[in-house]
Amino acid sequence: MSKSNRIYLSPPHMGEAEKQFVLEAFETNWIAPFGPHIDSFEREFCEIVGCKYSAALSSGTAAIHLALQLVGVKPGDEVLCSTLTFIASASPIIYLGAAPVFIDSERITWNMDPGLLAEELEGRAKLKQLPKAVILVQLYGQCAAIDDILEICKKFNVPVIEDAAEALGATYKGRSPGIFGRIGVFSFNGNKIITTSGGGMLVSDDEALVAKARFLAMQARDPALHYEHSVIGYNYRMSNVLAGIGRGQLRVLSERVEAKRRIFESYRAALADYDGLEFMPEAPFGKCTRWLTCLTVDAKKFGVDRDTILAALAGENIEARPVWKPLHLPPVFKGCKCRGGAVAEDLFNRGICLPSGSNLTSADLERIIFTILACR
Numbered sequence: 001m002s003k004s005n006r007i008y009l010s011p012p013h014m015g016e017a018e019k020q021f022v023l024e025a026f027e028t029n030w031i032a033p034f035g036p037h038i039d040s041f042e043r044e045f046c047e048i049v050g051c052k053y054s055a056a057l058s059s060g061t062a063a064i065h066l067a068l069q070l071v072g073v074k075p076g077d078e079v080l081c082s083t084l085t086f087i088a089s090a091s092p093i094i095y096l097g098a099a100p101v102f103i104d105s106e107r108i109t110w111n112m113d114p115g116l117l118a119e120e121l122e123g124r125a126k127l128k129q130l131p132k133a134v135i136l137v138q139l140y141g142q143c144a145a146i147d148d149i150l151e152i153c154k155k156f157n158v159p160v161i162e163d164a165a166e167a168l169g170a171t172y173k174g175r176s177p178g179i180f181g182r183i184g185v186f187s188f189n190g191n192k193i194i195t196t197s198g199g200g201m202l203v204s205d206d207e208a209l210v211a212k213a214r215f216l217a218m219q220a221r222d223p224a225l226h227y228e229h230s231v232i233g234y235n236y237r238m239s240n241v242l243a244g245i246g247r248g249q250l251r252v253l254s255e256r257v258e259a260k261r262r263i264f265e266s267y268r269a270a271l272a273d274y275d276g277l278e279f280m281p282e283a284p285f286g287k288c289t290r291w292l293t294c295l296t297v298d299a300k301k302f303g304v305d306r307d308t309i310l311a312a313l314a315g316e317n318i319e320a321r322p323v324w325k326p327l328h329l330p331p332v333f334k335g336c337k338c339r340g341g342a343v344a345e346d347l348f349n350r351g352i353c354l355p356s357g358s359n360l361t362s363a364d365l366e367r368i369i370f371t372i373l374a375c376r
């Protein structure tokens with residue numbers, strides 16, 4: 001058991017074509033936030049996820065920021081958001097001067113509980129305090145109960161923004177997440193299932209909405225010979241060089257999904273029989289990518305607690321993490337409302353994300369599994 005090579009949670013994994021596409025950008029001098037790779041990447045992305053329009057952006061966070069603005073979120077508004085998620089799902093709500101209201105998870109998907117969402121919206125409808133939008137997160141490569149959530153939101157006419165940053169390659173009833181709400185958002189950060197080192201995608205079937213996203217992402221420049229502006233925009237466009245990496249990565253997406261699912265199966269085969277270890281379930285309505293293999297530890301049954309396992313892994317130079325800390329807990333969102341919260345808190349307190357890189361070797365896997373079992 002060598003400690004020398006660090007095992008990362010989900011490192012980048014390049015395919016064959018990325019370098020050639022990047023080289024092409026250099027050879028044609030399209031080293032800019034526009035160019036042919038961006039157009040092709042957007043088109044190829046639409047084909048893969050099954051949406052009509054897309055805008056390649058500098059990050060998933062930028063995409064959420066634009067999406068919220070496009071559905072009309074303004075200072076003083078409220079936006080509902082899953083509590084069990086990475087902070088970038090909610091920080092753009094604050095950028096716009098609005099307030100997040102968090103919703104707890106359900107056990108079967110670890111994602112937003114549709115029952116709690118219905119309670120929240122029904123209560124708010126009576127008070128005439130409906131939120132401006134719902135941010136629905138598809139966590140760890142697994143889709144939420146999308147149909148239930150869309151139906152509730154439709155009843156109250158609240159637009160849904162899907163944060164599918166972690167769920168590219170997953171399916172819900174055979175279709176990709178991100179295409180069900182008014183707007184969908186994806187991320188190509190370095191740890192995501194495919195990466196452009198940093199980047200994001202905003203998708204929608206509404207052509208005007210995506211055109212406006214592109215407009216806002218390029219400093220909101222009005223059509224004129226000179227530089228003319230009637231609203232404030234952002235510098236959020238993706239680089240043509242990075243879009244080249246993205247085009248290469250799209251070609252191996254399905255391989256990456258299968259590799260991640262195989263890694264999950266290896267963990268399950270080795271660990272599922274131990275009392276006190278429970279893997280994130282795969283909801284029956286979809287295919288989870290297992291972007292990260294996640295499990296919870298029952299310390300009484302397993303014999304050691306979550307933090308002991310994390311410390312042992314860290315000691316072996318293996319990167320593992322607790323499940324996301326629910327956003328209603330950290331000081332930065334102190335005072336924000338949350339409906340429920342106990343499920344997400346429990347998943348956070350007992351949950352571990354294990355190394356799940358699609359390039360993980362079987363020797364790496366053995367080392368991780370050995371370390372976990374040696375804790376007991």
Ligand SMILES: *Cc1c(COP(=O)(O)O)cnc(C)c1O
Nearest residue numbers: 059060061086088089165187189
């Ligand atoms: C990674 C991530 C984001 C943000 O994407 P970036 O491209 O890193 O800005 C948003 N939401 C979730 C759930 C994520 O995991």
